[in-house]
Amino acid sequence: MTERLPLMAGNWKMNLDHLEAIQHTQKLAFSLADKDYEAVEVAVLVPFTDLRSVQTLVDGDKLKLKYGSQDISQHDGGAYTGEVSGPMLAKLKVAYAVIGHSERRQYHGENEEIVNAKVKAAYRNGITPILCIGEPLEVRKAGTHVEYTLAQLDGALDGVPASDAESVVVAYEPVWAIGTGEVATPEDAQEVCGAIRARLAELYGAELADKVRVLYGGSVKSSSAAGLMAKPDVDGGLIGGASLDADEFVKIVRYREQAVG
Numbered sequence: 001m002t003e004r005l006p007l008m009a010g011n012w013k014m015n016l017d018h019l020e021a022i023q024h025t026q027k028l029a030f031s032l033a034d035k036d037y038e039a040v041e042v043a044v045l046v047p048f049t050d051l052r053s054v055q056t057l058v059d060g061d062k063l064k065l066k067y068g069s070q071d072i073s074q075h076d077g078g079a080y081t082g083e084v085s086g087p088m089l090a091k092l093k094v095a096y097a098v099i100g101h102s103e104r105r106q107y108h109g110e111n112e113e114i115v116n117a118k119v120k121a122a123y124r125n126g127i128t129p130i131l132c133i134g135e136p137l138e139v140r141k142a143g144t145h146v147e148y149t150l151a152q153l154d155g156a157l158d159g160v161p162a163s164d165a166e167s168v169v170v171a172y173e174p175v176w177a178i179g180t181g182e183v184a185t186p187e188d189a190q191e192v193c194g195a196i197r198a199r200l201a202e203l204y205g206a207e208l209a210d211k212v213r214v215l216y217g218g219s220v221k222s223s224s225a226a227g228l229m230a231k232p233d234v235d236g237g238l239i240g241g242a243s244l245d246a247d248e249f250v251k252i253v254r255y256r257e258q259a260v261g
């Protein structure tokens with residue numbers, strides 16, 4: 001089995017202006033040591049207006065912190081008012097773009113076709129997608145959460161070749177656990193993350209599936225991270241609210257020091 005480097009990615013959502021972003025990034029940079037980065041890849045996924053500030057800090061101070069955007073346009077340029085393109089993001093050297101977050105699906109009408117086009121736009125521009133999938137509460141209650149989530153995965157990766165898909169990061173985020181304080185149990189997370197890897201194996205082969213990092217997201221805190229990370233198919237976290245507190249985020253990065261709750 002491949003040794004997958006865990007990824008802890010902080011999704012700031014629509015929080016922290018560019019001045020606050022500088023402060024927050026400096027605090028993370030000060031707190032995180034080389035040994036943290038050796039054990040875990042650490043990324044911040046920031047509002048578009050923060051990207052240039054974060055890039056300047058990362059480049060200037062040669063930080064090992066990775067950064068990315070929370071969205072990407074499906075188009076590479078043109079008359080698309082308000083959109084930010086892959087080439088623009090690539091110029092800012094973003095490593096990642098979050099694609100298909102449930103908040104974008106819910107509030108911005110992003111369907112499978114758009115998510116798929118955005119995944120392709122990211123790859124076209126050398127950016128790694130963090131592809132978010134996961135079921136709403138009613139689907140969980142109906143017990144069809146695995147099928148629902150795998151259908152989202154199939155749709156998002158439709159027509160994506162293995163040479164691209166091998167680097168994808170998939171984030172399983174059950175909508176009922178996002179921002180609610182209701183974290184999925186490690187067993188819930190493993191059930192779906194394991195099914196995602198199995199589907200990747202069906203689509204692209206076991207070797208590729210073994211390399212892909214599958215994250216869990218939804219109310220992750222330092223008190224729950226170790227338990228989630230103990231599961232074999234959970235390779236990291238997509239962390240919203242808790243990533244806005246630098247000390248708490250650093251504790252999550254150091255989940256190995258926390259008790260498995």
Ligand SMILES: O=C[C@H](O)COP(=O)(O)O
Binds near residue numbers: 101217218239240
């Ligand atoms: O992208 C992050 C997820 O939406 C989780 O957010 P949360 O940790 O605030 O629940």
